Amino acid sequence: MVEVFSQDYAQARQGFLAAAAGRGLIAESVLHPLKGARDEDLAMDSVLLGSASSESLLIVTSGTHGVEGFCGSGCQRALLGDEELLKRIDASKLAVLLVHAVNPWGFSHLRRANEDNIDLNRNFLEFAQARPRNGGYEELHALLLPQQWPPADANRAALYAARERMGHREFQTAVSSGQDSRPDGLFFSGTVPSWSNRTLRAHVKRHGAGKRRIGWIDIHTGLGPNGHGEKIYAGRNDAADLARTRAWYGADVMSYYDGGSASAEVKGSAALCAHEECPDAEVTLMGLEYGTVPFEAVLHALRGAHWLEIHPEAPAALRASIDRAIRDAFYTETELWQGMVLGQARVAILQAVTALARV
Numbered sequence: 001m002v003e004v005f006s007q008d009y010a011q012a013r014q015g016f017l018a019a020a021a022g023r024g025l026i027a028e029s030v031l032h033p034l035k036g037a038r039d040e041d042l043a044m045d046s047v048l049l050g051s052a053s054s055e056s057l058l059i060v061t062s063g064t065h066g067v068e069g070f071c072g073s074g075c076q077r078a079l080l081g082d083e084e085l086l087k088r089i090d091a092s093k094l095a096v097l098l099v100h101a102v103n104p105w106g107f108s109h110l111r112r113a114n115e116d117n118i119d120l121n122r123n124f125l126e127f128a129q130a131r132p133r134n135g136g137y138e139e140l141h142a143l144l145l146p147q148q149w150p151p152a153d154a155n156r157a158a159l160y161a162a163r164e165r166m167g168h169r170e171f172q173t174a175v176s177s178g179q180d181s182r183p184d185g186l187f188f189s190g191t192v193p194s195w196s197n198r199t200l201r202a203h204v205k206r207h208g209a210g211k212r213r214i215g216w217i218d219i220h221t222g223l224g225p226n227g228h229g230e231k232i233y234a235g236r237n238d239a240a241d242l243a244r245t246r247a248w249y250g251a252d253v254m255s256y257y258d259g260g261s262a263s264a265e266v267k268g269s270a271a272l273c274a275h276e277e278c279p280d281a282e283v284t285l286m287g288l289e290y291g292t293v294p295f296e297a298v299l300h301a302l303r304g305a306h307w308l309e310i311h312p313e314a315p316a317a318l319r320a321s322i323d324r325a326i327r328d329a330f331y332t333e334t335e336l337w338q339g340m341v342l343g344q345a346r347v348a349i350l351q352a353v354t355a356l357a358r359v
């Protein structure tokens with residue numbers, strides 16, 4: 001295993017803090033009110049590199065989706081050990097904020113959702129405003145979370161038939177675009193801002209104050225071909241913002257607004273808060289989404305994890321197999337995959353640093 005990657009959340013956190021301390025950086029740790037799976041402390045840890053007074057800020061976040069943090073944590077630790085890239089950051093006089101484990105509870109407990117079953121990348125909504133109901137999810141909820149796990153053949157067949165009927169894109173949108181009617185369901189947006197939402201916003205507001213330009217790379221896993229990092233445009237549906245994101249990162253920045261991305265259109269993603277917290281800054285947002293296993297396997301693992309949360313009586317062996325499946329669905333623990341991940345993250349960070357330094 002490449003040494004910047006970890007076996008669990010506690011090791012990832014320790015490694016991140018040690019790497020920061022090794023560079024003489026003072027980490028800021030906001031403790032989470034709950035404990036981790038092994039009773040360890042949970043926290044959103046962050047460090048600021050480069051020049052705090054710069055007009056430009058690059059934010060790199062990991063673990064917005066809990067268990068996906070194995071990947072993003074490794075990328076952040078690699079940056080903290082990358083002498084050449086750090087020299088460029090210093091020379092560019094940029095500020096770079098690394099936020100480790102935006103959703104520490106999910107990282108530690110091997111869940112994509114947080115302690116309230118909330119998908120953080122659906123939680124950054126204007127809750128006072130009415131939102132359209134996700135009727136497609138309503139239709140599928142009972143099939144996605146059946147009484148029995150693993151699902152019976154009849155359930156598998158019914159879900160397969162629903163997907164055939166709807167078509168893959170519509171099915172994916174119904175399942176994963178976010179819903180607020182089933183608090184125990186998949187991709188639940190929540191109905192109030194979560195702990196991670198409030199904590200992350202406060203960081204962005206404080207570190208983004210007075211900045212003219214903000215770039216943000218939010219690292220994810222679970223969609224697309226194994227080891228490929230899809231650059232997903234994470235900003236508003238705005239042609240100029242999309243064009244600038246492509247100018248930074250290349251023509252292969254995909255957008256879910258035009259159906260080009262492996263992701264369905266998402267509402268309430270975390271990085272959008274940069275617009276709200278730093279309204280005067282030019283904001284360039286990208287998700288770096290690494291492929292792991294096929295969509296069907298990811299969905300199956302997610303369903304199992306959500307099923308387990310509402311069936312705490314499940315026997316230990318079943319619990320262990322569900323936990324293993326979700327870890328594997330969001331983290332390919334091979335040196336090949338890890339190497340691909342680090343290489344592409346390095347390119348993306350270098351592109352952002354170069355673009356922010358140019359102006």
Ligand SMILES: [Zn+2]
Nearest residue numbers: 065068220221
């Ligand atoms: Zn994700």
